[in-house]
Every structure is written in structure tokens, then in C-alpha cells.
Amino acid sequence: MSSIDYLTMHKEIKAGQTAPLYVFYGSEAFLMEKMTNLIVKQTLKEEERDFQFISYDMRETSVETGVEEAETLPFFGSNKVVLLQHCYFLTGVREKEKVEHNLKALEAYCQNPAAETVLILSVPADKLDERKKIVKALKKEGKVLQAGAPDQKSMEKWIDSQFKQKKQSIDPEAKTELMKRAGFNLNMLSNETDKLALYASEGEVVNRKDIEALTPVTLEDNVFTLVDRVISQRTDEALRIYYDLLKQKEEPIKILALLARQTRMIIHVLYLKKQGYSRQKMAGQLKLHPYAVKIAEEQGRNYNEAILENSLKELASADFDIKTGQMDKEMRLELSIITLSKHQYFSA
Structure with missing residues (x-):
């Protein structure tokens, strides 16, 4: 065998x-x-x-x-x-x-x-x-x-199989949104598919509205969205996400750390892409799920080396200011978000 x-x-x-x-x-x-x-x-x-x-x-x-x-x-x-x-x-x-x-x-x-x-x-x-x-x-x-982390194609097949067992199905847009919200944790994905299956009737197709109504957005997903808004210079939307996170009692230091992690991830992905690495190979090299690599690659299309370096410098400066007590943590991170989203090196 x-x-x-x-x-x-x-x-x-x-x-x-x-x-x-x-x-x-x-x-x-x-x-x-x-x-x-x-x-x-x-x-x-x-x-x-x-x-x-x-x-x-x-x-x-x-x-x-x-x-x-x-x-x-x-x-x-x-x-x-x-x-x-x-x-x-x-x-x-x-x-x-x-x-x-x-x-x-x-x-x-x-x-x-x-x-x-x-x-x-x-x-x-x-x-x-x-x-x-x-x-x-x-x-x-x-x-x-x-039993390793499945690639995106395998994950999609697995989600389809979960709904098929319950005589239901899920449309492609909803599937993408579900993976985005549940992250790459199969245990969480399983819990969310069970919840959605109970919500939907037999024979029904689960759509994006169902995902938005029932599947919560994780902090990591909010950070992905925050990075997208910063990259596209949509400052008002970026700040709105940040304020919502503060209302949910999320720590500015944790948000800052995730922003820095996502920025570093984009740097590594863009570097390996230049070296000719496939998404699967990049995932193995960086010990990430291929879907996380895909998100970083898509976000990196609007970056160049100068903005990536300056972004990390700005986030490191904010981290220093907060930890040394030079500035209020909520205000300092807000200033960083405004600075990054209005940066001259971003593509239009």
C-alpha cells in the first residue's frame, strides 16, 4: 500500500x-x-x-x-x-x-x-x-x-465535500470568503461549515451573504483588510477598521505587530517570486499556508522596495515610541496608519 x-x-x-x-x-x-x-x-x-x-x-x-x-x-x-x-x-x-x-x-x-x-x-x-x-x-x-496543511485547491475540495455530505453546496465567491475569514485552521473551518449547514436548508447553495452573516472576521483578517486599504490609499476606510478594532478591545501593540508581520511576509514573497519560486515552494520556504502566500502576493503588486522598507521603518519607529512611553499607543498607531496610507511611493 x-x-x-x-x-x-x-x-x-x-x-x-x-x-x-x-x-x-x-x-x-x-x-x-x-x-x-x-x-x-x-x-x-x-x-x-x-x-x-x-x-x-x-x-x-x-x-x-x-x-x-x-x-x-x-x-x-x-x-x-x-x-x-x-x-x-x-x-x-x-x-x-x-x-x-x-x-x-x-x-x-x-x-x-x-x-x-x-x-x-x-x-x-x-x-x-x-x-x-x-x-x-x-x-x-x-x-x-x-496530514499537513492543505493547499488552496485541496482546501476548496474539502469544503465542497463538507457541504456535499449535508446535501448542500457553496458558491465560489462564498468559498473564498469563508477561507479568508476562517483562516487556514481546519478545525475552525469545520466548525464554520457545520454552522452554515445548519443555517441553510437541504439543497440550498450557501452564498457570500450567508458567510458575512454567520462567520466572524478574525483579527488577522481585519489586518489583511487594513493593509489593503492602506496600500490603496483609502485612509478613511483604514482608520474606520482601526477604530472598530479598538472598540473590540484589540491591543494597538498586537495590531502593530500583525501589520509588521504582514509587511515582512510581503517582502519575503516578492523576493522569492523574483527568484522564480512557485506559491507552493514559497509556502514551504516561509512555513506558511499557500493561501497566505497568495494574499501576500496580491497585496505586493502595489508595493515597491522603497515603500516596503519605509513601511517597516515607520512601524519600528511606532513600536519604539509606544514601548518607551513617548506617545500614547492608540494615537501613535493611528499616526502610522495615516502616514503609510498617504505615502508618496504607493502606486496609484
Whole structure:
């Protein structure tokens, strides 16, 4: 067997095609948890789950114990699911584990997994150590899911699938706005799609107005919009957003930090773009979601090097003035927003 994407694996398990052995790894704990819950739901009856779903933390329990549990026949019902969490022995990361792991026991299990058991190994790490014999065995005999941050196309497909399950759909403009507001957090996206699905009727198409009515705007999203208004020299609108943030009790220092972070992000994206990097490669280099790179790239079209450098200097000056008590923080940031939005180096 081999690596498989989230949507394909989800479809297989929903269709009852559950494999005896899975490996989940990556930074998206939400995806790994969601897939584990789906396997449990599809494999065990509701009354069996308290007894036949067993979880071990491999930082505290030996892998032999997990394998023995997987090999033991179910006491109640006909199947069981065993989850081995934090399997850092599959990576090159050196964790301070309290136990020694006999990986030969797991290697032997891979060759002959128990028919009644679904064994899941999960590790919150971006890479597996492909040189290790146990990793090769697991990839050969099991199904592997890399639960990393999805790219924009995968995220859109995932959102579509969420609404399709509820016999609904979402139009492209609403989908873009939802991703913008919910950010790149799949857990938040899942919560928002559930809320929107409850709001809409069966067969209905969710539109942008629904998103605006139900999905809150995050501070980060407000900062994205604030940067857009500053770039386009719409000073009044930029200040209105800033005043709204103050009414919501957002700290000027935090707003300033996010403005500086977004400016630096634009600088890095424009530099890497000049070097010929694709969005996906830029995302990997900067450890950002591709959608965040897209936003920075679009915002950077109205920038040149001079304004980027001057913007950072102005924000650094504001930070210094605030932290040294030379000027009221709310007033100082307001002055920066006015200064940046009226800057002579902005394109018309």
C-alpha cells in the first residue's frame, strides 16, 4: 500500500473499505483526529466504543504493549481499534521518551496484522524517517496519510465535500470568503461549515451573504483588510477598521505587530517570486499556508522596495515610541496608519 490523500481515504473508509494498518503524520492534528474518529465510527458499534477503542501514548508506553493489544482478541464485539499516539520513533526527532521501544515486534506485526483489529499510528511531525526499516515496512503494508496543511485547491475540495455530505453546496465567491475569514485552521473551518449547514436548508447553495452573516472576521483578517486599504490609499476606510478594532478591545501593540508581520511576509514573497519560486515552494520556504502566500502576493503588486522598507521603518519607529512611553499607543498607531496610507511611493 502507499500514501493516500485525505479525501480518498475518507471516501474509502465511509464505503466500509477499512484497512488493518494506518499511519497518520503531519502538523494538522485536526485531520488525524477526524480520520481516527471516522475509523472508530465505521469499525465499532456505539456500545462497543468504550471497550474496544484503546489508545496509548508512545512517550509513556512501549510499542510492544501496543502490539500485544492489537494482537489480543476483542473481549466485547467482533472488532477493535488500537491507536498509538506520538510515535516519534518513526521520525528523526529525538524525544525524551520514558520507555524503550522494541520495533522488531511492530515489524513482525506489519507482516501479519490481526484481522479483527485496526491499528493506527500517529505522530505530530512533518516527516517520517524514510531510512528506517520500520517506516519502510509500514509504508509497504499500511495506508499512510500525510496530514499537513492543505493547499488552496485541496482546501476548496474539502469544503465542497463538507457541504456535499449535508446535501448542500457553496458558491465560489462564498468559498473564498469563508477561507479568508476562517483562516487556514481546519478545525475552525469545520466548525464554520457545520454552522452554515445548519443555517441553510437541504439543497440550498450557501452564498457570500450567508458567510458575512454567520462567520466572524478574525483579527488577522481585519489586518489583511487594513493593509489593503492602506496600500490603496483609502485612509478613511483604514482608520474606520482601526477604530472598530479598538472598540473590540484589540491591543494597538498586537495590531502593530500583525501589520509588521504582514509587511515582512510581503517582502519575503516578492523576493522569492523574483527568484522564480512557485506559491507552493514559497509556502514551504516561509512555513506558511499557500493561501497566505497568495494574499501576500496580491497585496505586493502595489508595493515597491522603497515603500516596503519605509513601511517597516515607520512601524519600528511606532513600536519604539509606544514601548518607551513617548506617545500614547492608540494615537501613535493611528499616526502610522495615516502616514503609510498617504505615502508618496504607493502606486496609484
